[in-house]
Amino acid sequence: MCSDISVDEFKPRPDVALNALYEPLRHTLERSSACLEWELQLPWIDAIQRLKQHRRALILAHTYQAPEIFHGVADITGDSLALAQAAASAEAELIVLCGVYFMAETAKILAPGKRVLIADALAGCSLADAISAEDVRQLRRQHPGVPVVSYVNTSAAVKAESDACCTSANAVQVVESMGTQRVIFVPDRYLGSHVAAHTEVELILWPGSCEVHERFTARQVREARRQPDTRVLAHPECRPEVLQEADFVGSTHAMAQWLARERPAEVALITECAMSDNLRAQFPEVRFASTCQLCPHMKRITLPGIHHCLLSLEHEVKLDEAVSAAARRALQAMLKVGRPTRP
Numbered sequence: 081m082c083s084d085i086s087v088d089e090f091k092p093r094p095d096v097a098l099n100a101l102y103e104p105l106r107h108t109l110e111r112s113s114a115c116l117e118w119e120l121q122l123p124w125i126d127a128i129q130r131l132k133q134h135r136r137a138l139i140l141a142h143t144y145q146a147p148e149i150f151h152g153v154a155d156i157t158g159d160s161l162a163l164a165q166a167a168a169s170a171e172a173e174l175i176v177l178c179g180v181y182f183m184a185e186t187a188k189i190l191a192p193g194k195r196v197l198i199a200d201a202l203a204g205c206s207l208a209d210a211i212s213a214e215d216v217r218q219l220r221r222q223h224p225g226v227p228v229v230s231y232v233n234t235s236a237a238v239k240a241e242s243d244a245c246c247t248s249a250n251a252v253q254v255v256e257s258m259g260t261q262r263v264i265f266v267p268d269r270y271l272g273s274h275v276a277a278h279t280e281v282e283l284i285l286w287p288g289s290c291e292v293h294e295r296f297t298a299r300q301v302r303e304a305r306r307q308p309d310t311r312v313l314a315h316p317e318c319r320p321e322v323l324q325e326a327d328f329v330g331s332t333h334a335m336a337q338w339l340a341r342e343r344p345a346e347v348a349l350i351t352e353c354a355m356s357d358n359l360r361a362q363f364p365e366v367r368f369a370s371t372c373q374l375c376p377h378m379k380r381i382t383l384p385g386i387h388h389c390l391l392s393l394e395h396e397v398k399l400d401e402a403v404s405a406a407a408r409r410a411l412q413a414m415l416k417v418g419r420p421t422r423p
């Protein structure tokens with residue numbers, strides 16, 4: 081399976097000396113969570129670090145990855161847009177994506193000459209599953225001449241049918257870059273209605289949703305505001321009535337930026353749980369109210385899984401050339417718009 085490498089050399093080594101070597105990381109992880117599993121995690125973190133160096137690999141991790149991955153082994157962390165930008169400019173020949181499958185596909189489309197691996201090829205996304213390429217073709221037939229903007233949380237085949245992709249960080253700007261009065265926006269109806277409220281462009285929406293964010297209720301958000309100075313930040317994949325209760329709505333990156341700017345005494349992040357865990361380490365003076373939902377797909381990525389894929393080079397993303405080239409045009413239209421300076 082891994083004839084090019086000595087498996088024994090890169091096995092996790094339970095070694096007391098590791099504690100001293102990784103002392104700063106232990107401090108970071110202690111701030112981010114109870115860190116009860118440190119003793120179990122450390123040998124894996126160390127083995128992945130050694131293997132990563134040996135393979136000259138670049139590890140990209142989404143903000144929803146667990147702290148031991150986000151702080152422990154990733155080279156670059158961020159929201160979907162940051163990971164796409166990092167893949168497009170990566171120099172490493174081997175990229176390991178810690179996130180869900182559409183993110184790994186996006187990296188492969190933008191870095192076609194590189195080898196892109198994902199630690200668990202079954203890490204899916206309810207939004208990416210909500211629409212097919214044929215659905216997009218059907219929408220185009222129903223609305224001739226209307227351009228299609230697809231959220232990056234889609235398959236490569238759907239991207240290939242789109243004029244441009246967007247993330248939650250630049251959806252309004254990408255929609256407006258089409259220069260038309262109407263735009264077909266797929267597949268997230270909640271992000272779509274949030275965008276529609278911030279632009280003059282008329283949006284034709286699709287009934288997709290994120291199974292994680294749609295679980296939040298307005299009542300939960302009101303309960304999370306337990307102190308007068310608690311600030312509520314929500315991801316635009318939440319329902320409109322939830323977003324109405326929030327002080328700020330933005331992508332995961334925008335929420336982190338807001339926190340860095342405003343430094344509230346207490347914050348409730350209405351999004352995936354790992355986001356609070358990871359930011360707790362960055363902002364120790366801010367209290368984080370525990371209102372969050374787990375994304376089961378993001379949580380398929382584990383330290384042993386990352387170690388295995390680096391060792392075996394399994395779970396490589398492979399795409400049809402024509403689909404990849406068409407999807408690249410849509411992703412490049414998104415990268416051209418880039419990240420708005422202030423959300």
Ligand code: 13P
Nearest residue numbers: 159160161247248331332
């Ligand atoms: P971001 O684009 O904000 O990183 O969100 C990605 C995602 O999957 C949200 O559920």
Ligand code: SF4
Nearest residue numbers: 180205206290292375
């Ligand atoms: Fe998909 Fe929702 Fe999970 Fe993000 S949180 S990966 S949108 S299922």
